[in-house]
Amino acid sequence: MKPLHAFSLLLALCLEPPARARWSARRTPDPLEATTLTTVSEIFRGPLEGRRLSVMVDVDTEKSVDIDKLLSIMDDEVYLTRTGGEGDLGPEAFESELEGNIVEGEVPYENVSRELVVAGNIIEVGTTSNWASLHFYELPGLPPDVLVTLVDDQVPWPLVTPPPWWGPSTVLIISLSFQCTAARVFQMELVERTTWVAYLCPIQVPGDQPRFSVLSWQPFDPNQKLLSLGLWEPESFSTFSQLFIDRFKSMGGHTLNVASDDDDAPLLFLDENDEFEGTCKRILDALADTFNFTFTLTHGAPDYDTCNSQFGFALPRPPPLPQWRSLVYPFTWLVWAGVGGILIFTGLVYFLLTYTQPVSPDVSLPGAFGVIMMGLVNQAPTKIPASWSLRMFLAGWWITAYIIVISYNCNLIAVLTVPVYPKRIHTLEQLAVSHYRLCMLDYGEFVPDALLESAEPMMSSLGRKMDLVPVTDEGYYGQEDCAAHVLDDRNAHIETYAYLKLTYADMELLDSVYFMKAQIYEGNLAFFYQKHTPWRRVLDRGLQRLVESGFVAHWQNDIIDRYTKAGKVERDSSPQPLALGHLQGVFFLYGLGLATACLIFLVEYRLIKRKGHRVF
Template sequence: MAGEWNVNVYLLTLSVALAQKNSQGLTPRLDPLLIHLEEEAARVLRELLKGPARDHEVTLLVEDEVLKVFDVERMLKDLPVPARLLLPPSGTIVEELGQDEIPAVTIYDNALRVSVGCILFVKSGVVVALVGSGSSWPLWSPPDWWLPKAVVLVVVSKTCRARDLLQTPLLESTTSVAVLCPSFPTGNPQRPVFRVSTWLPYSADENLLQLGDWDPAAFPAWDDFFYDRFSDFGGKAIHLASDYDDMPLIFETDDGLDGTNIRMMDALASLLNFTYTSTDEAPDAEWGERDENGTWSGMLGELHRGVKDLAINYFTVTTERAEDFDYSVPYYNEGFGLILKIPPPLPRWRSVLYPFTAGVWASVGVAFIVAVFSFHCLAKRRTQTSFAVNVTTIFKGLTTQSLATVPGSWLIRGFLGLWWFMCWILDISYTCNLIAVLTVPVYPTRIETVDSLAFSDLRQVLFYWFLSRDGFFFFFRSVLSFGLLRV
């Protein structure tokens, strides 16, 4: 069971008192309400990790003011999951670290293992925060790259400002959020009850939604606990960054706007209860690119500055854009391919050369020259034959021609025997390959890789097509060289 979760505890507000408390022991707690609140918060935390947050990576944030009052280490030991308590050194300012990492001094887990290292923020998953006043840095100044899947605030204080907590920047930028606020019943104040709330940012009536008192039976799964906050936009106007010259996704007709993206926006507006506005182009008539200062231009610039809410034109997924913008689920895939004309068969008169490759023919030529000079040196001392006769003798082996007389020297006979055996193997291989070549026409080597295309003499013909209002396709052709691929 311990292997189902991975819980990291980050203590984010750093102070000298925190380090002193860690070395001298916890501050005595004299308020009985806080003692019962600690016990109830520990129980809720256990049930939360077993229920809605199960099978999710969880990061537990603890405010410094909570650590001063509650025995957080004991609460973590009671969790049925691995838990680590991170104690940063006192006097360190988180902002000086660039909001990227927090130095770790000691890490405690269920086995009380102590280690030293540096733990990085997790970029996704479920964040469970034990907060008091809710003034900690992660809630108000979260890093841009920190995108948790869900955030749960467990308030361990006598007062709970759920409305303010749910409007902190971290929760406003997170899809699934919930706040558990303690309440102390009049009849039994020693038994605090946690009430679950969430925030509906587009509700026309009341934004704060009470989901009820915490009960593991009432909130057993993810969908039961995390309310869908974006099922109704309450008639809000969504401002689109758009360009009407984007056939067939967005274009103008005599009856108004049309296109695939416009029809999708109409369907979403009807389903989610919102309206939208659009523009024919960006103020600078550009789609958008980022300069060296990180400033975006065009439609993406309007979106990045918050002037617009959504850009719906043809935007491909790039690493640069993904750093500053969130993409929807891809709904259109576009593929590109290369089309080459099938080359004609090679001339049949060259078929006598096709059985062997150029390398094999070169090897045969080298072997023939070596054999001629070697045989001539042997025959010159014993038979006194001319150089022309010796060349003819070696060449007859390649053409499977017999000799009129066999040399009397056994050394020469042995040499010719080895040469004729090699020639016999070559002749059989050549004959078999020649039959195959004559049976099946030989074509030039086809281009199957980008490298072979780059180093070929071919040129590319690009076709661009657009759908007109009358339903016809117009094609434009341009010829480009593949020479740039060689760089």
């Protein structure tokens, strides 16, 4: 048999004689004791098989059941807690975090190792008699999650007044008295704050061995009655869920009071009708419909907090590029260079091809380039070359020029109606090397220190450029000061991404800024419960389903999109007719052409006048 650990999560071990000497004079076990040992063995090999177990008994209970036999039928490691002995310190000694509350003692059972478990750590007492030699080591795996307690007339005090830092997830109570007091058992503090609870109560069966009745209790059941699951049979309670029913599958229409803050958009805030709205509100609505409860929200809670989402950056939207340059915006500079190179190459090739013909046409180098340029402005040459080689060459060029012209015209239409902006900053690397500093409210957030202490040079560079502004009680709590720095093209505003977008929407500044897609320091959104809330796991399952199904992300994006679109200026989305400003580039090019023509005219006029020819 594997060694069994003595579990003293709450109390000290008592100094008593060894177990064999103590039980050597015992009487023959009574029928209830035999039934108890058999039932415990069936439970440990059935619904609790493979679970991490701890056993709790009071010293007076050991008069009703042989603990040595009880431990001997267990195949897996368990942890033993004994209360009521001379060395028991009682609940007052364990109200704190057990600092210095370690009491040493002999283990009264030869098949139990000498160990103490305190606040999640094991304090191993050496197998020698050197009791002053104590050292800590972590428990392999997780601590026990199922507490099995045997109760008689004397109930172990941890069930009534458990330490505030201790709370098993599952409690199985086995009564050793035919006088069951189920109502008192289910009102014990440890039972009330435990999720999974089952109570085995013995009953007399005429002409047969005693049997155990399996009872449970649903705290939110409107009928407030004990729930009998039947008599214990290994076949009827072969799984954990059959023995420990879900006591909180329905909240029975009860009201949960939720501490909240109505100024935490997009999680929770007041809409235009002064009604609660937000992602958390929608989550609570879905959970309330599923688990049958109602809830109330508060407009402010000093002890309320949430874990933040990722931190994003707002930067000033750069002004549009000058409209008089609109004629060059349809193509990038690389495409313009490519088009220019093709023109030069095609013009030279066409000029050289003319001299390979049997009858060389009268075409100069400028004339060859003129023929090639005609294809880009939808002009045909006055005379088609007679050579088929030149005709095929021009046909290929005209098709290429036709495609270039169509692409240019299509892009030009878009450029004339949609403002063109310079390249923006979209990555943290670009932000780190830019002239922008960071701006953030000085409300004790970890981000400034985390950036400074980061081992990444890029992140530490951002931290060195951080400017903190004080928090105020008016307006947007000081966020408008950072917004002013952003509009002055000096800073990038850093804050939780969703809150940042909604804040700029409220300030009607969405048209003046843009938000980087790159974000830092992701954190989970969370609901906080009172410690040892028994129905927390029920709501956790509901929250997990909402997250995995995508509802939470959908609600969050829906709220952000709705309020940010409402904060944009309407003219951005309305059709705009072409104005004179959109055609600045055309008139600029036309004026440039007139000026060039005038210059050429003057040059020709002077040259002809010098030769003595009449101009007219």
